[in-house]
């Protein structure tokens with residue numbers, strides 16, 4: 001039973017902004033259902049108020065239906081709206097049904113924290129204003145009609161002041177919370193980018209490449225891989241120095257990137273070696289792409305030197321692990337180097 005109510009939503013992990021919202025929705029719906037179930041039974045068995053029992057039963061069915069829908073769709077935003085609308089209706093109808101008895105007005109104080117957290121600061125302000133306006137209006141009617149449980153006109157002003165204070169405090173609180181989450185999400189994005197990017201070329205780095213390849217291999221879809229290396233790169237460093245060598249590496253990476261289409265996953269393997277994953281491509285197609293890459297480097301000088309690259313190509317076999325695949329591409333590259341460089345070889 002509790003597993004059902006406290007279902008984990010994998011799309012909202014602990015560091016996700018909506019993690020605690022999913023918890024609050026589950027708790028609110030659990031409380032509403034329990035509350036309505038008890039009231040339905042009490043009204044049938046103890047008070048014999050069948051019409052009120054029917055309303056409570058409708059409340060019970062609504063909270064259960066919302067929960068089932070929430071479990072199915074995991075749509076936090078829409079469910080948050082349904083929950084806050086339901087709870088506001090319950091609170092307002094309770095206040096009206098007991099003709100604004102002073103104890104009932106305290107229940108209105110539940111609305112600001114719930115509404116601000118569930119539907120944000122603008123709608124939170126509106127829900128709070130509506131609920132407290134109803135309270136103030138009822139208090140005002142009492143003062144006009146001089147009912148036995150009459151609330152003074154001063155109480156009306158107090159309710160309005162409390163409403164404004166609630167709105168201001170909860171707006172501030174909600175703004176602080178949402179800004180903190182937005183900053184955290186931005187920083188997490190930046191850290192993720194740094195962790196997966198090669199600082200020199202701005203391509204993906206080897207860690208990211210291995211993660212990507214591992215995930216792609218799990219899909220059982222065809223793919224081809226190219227491993228390439230700049231020929232005699234040591235000479236560039238020795239002749240022009242490492243800074244020019246760095247510039248040449250960046251220029252090679254940019255030129256190759258321009259040649260590849262957006263489906264290709266291009267990463268720096270390390271040093272002057274690069275790797276490319278070509279999803280949904282056969283060996284034949286990958287060899288054509290490798291030839292076009294070889295050509296685009298060999299056609300124009302870079303940093304005043306005519307560079308060339310050697311490339312090894314392989315395609316995925318059904319039983320491949322990440323290591324088999326890399327090993328075959330590496331062997332093909334070794335063959336290209338052995339056979340004279342500036343060429344494409346297959347394994």
Ligand SMILES: Nc1nc2c(ncn2[C@@H]2O[C@H](COP(=O)(O)OP(=O)(O)OP(=O)(O)O)[C@@H](O)[C@H]2O)c(=O)[nH]1
Pocket residue numbers: 200229230231232233234235237241242243244245246249270271272337341
């Ligand atoms: N400038 C610069 N050089 C690098 C970088 N990473 C590796 N290298 C250099 O790349 C060179 C690679 O040399 P080798 O492994 O001997 O290979 P090569 O000279 O390219 O010869 P072949 O691969 O056999 O064609 C070394 O001089 C490394 O210092 C880098 O980030 N920047």
